[in-house]
Amino acid sequence: MNANWQGWDKRYQDGFYYGPLQPHQLVSRFWSMAQSGSPVIDIAMGTGRDLFVFAEKGWFCCGLDRSWEGIKTAVQGASERGLQFFPIFGDAYHLPFKEGSASAVLVFYFLVREIMGDLPSLLCPGGILMYETFLQDQNNFDRPRNPDYLLHHGELIGYFRGLDLMFYEEGTFLFEGKKRAVARYVGRKR
Numbered sequence: 001m002n003a004n005w006q007g008w009d010k011r012y013q014d015g016f017y018y019g020p021l022q023p024h025q026l027v028s029r030f031w032s033m034a035q036s037g038s039p040v041i042d043i044a045m046g047t048g049r050d051l052f053v054f055a056e057k058g059w060f061c062c063g064l065d066r067s068w069e070g071i072k073t074a075v076q077g078a079s080e081r082g083l084q085f086f087p088i089f090g091d092a093y094h095l096p097f098k099e100g101s102a103s104a105v106l107v108f109y110f111l112v113r114e115i116m117g118d119l120p121s122l123l124c125p126g127g128i129l130m131y132e133t134f135l136q137d138q139n140n141f142d143r144p145r146n147p148d149y150l151l152h153h154g155e156l157i158g159y160f161r162g163l164d165l166m167f168y169e170e171g172t173f174l175f176e177g178k179k180r181a182v183a184r185y186v187g188r189k190r
């Protein structure tokens, strides 16, 4: 069992992710590539910022997280926006979703290597996977993070060779004046 989730309740209580959060750029750019008709699943959704983009467009959305505080914030955020989604308190190690059920799977700033191979199987034909998280290089210029939860160069794209690649980049980018070393992936199931 990974201990990555521990402490997230406290972080959310302490105002981590405080304020109205924008969706990640990848979602803003690629949401329209998802087909309608099947749910959108956000694994480790946090406060739900990425899921809300799809909920606004009418998708049925499910968000999984291991933090009650994160879920609480997401439910409140959805209510304030007049949106509905289906929150799931659970551990990403035991994904409660059916194979072939999702028109999109989102994973942002969360890494559990044990489930990487399962993510494409959640997609229905034509479904898209969006994944973005930190590279190990992030530890060169930010607070130290456990390298177990940071990607090696070339690692992310390697997990999803069975999908059709739509977008991939990795490197260090300036985001709101701060350096971020990230990998970003979008792929589609045939």
Ligand SMILES: C[S@@+](CC[C@H](N)C(=O)[O-])C[C@H]1O[C@@H](n2cnc3c(N)ncnc32)[C@H](O)[C@@H]1O
Pocket: 002, 004, 005, 006, 008, 009, 043, 044, 045, 046, 047, 048, 049, 064, 065, 066, 067, 070, 090, 091, 092, 093, 107, 108, 109, 110
């Ligand atoms: C860095 S936050 C990212 C949240 C969101 N995806 C975003 O980018 O705004 C990581 C999230 O992963 C959740 N988490 C950590 N371990 C988990 C696990 N084993 N299963 C489900 N969620 C987990 C935390 O509660 C937290 O909300």
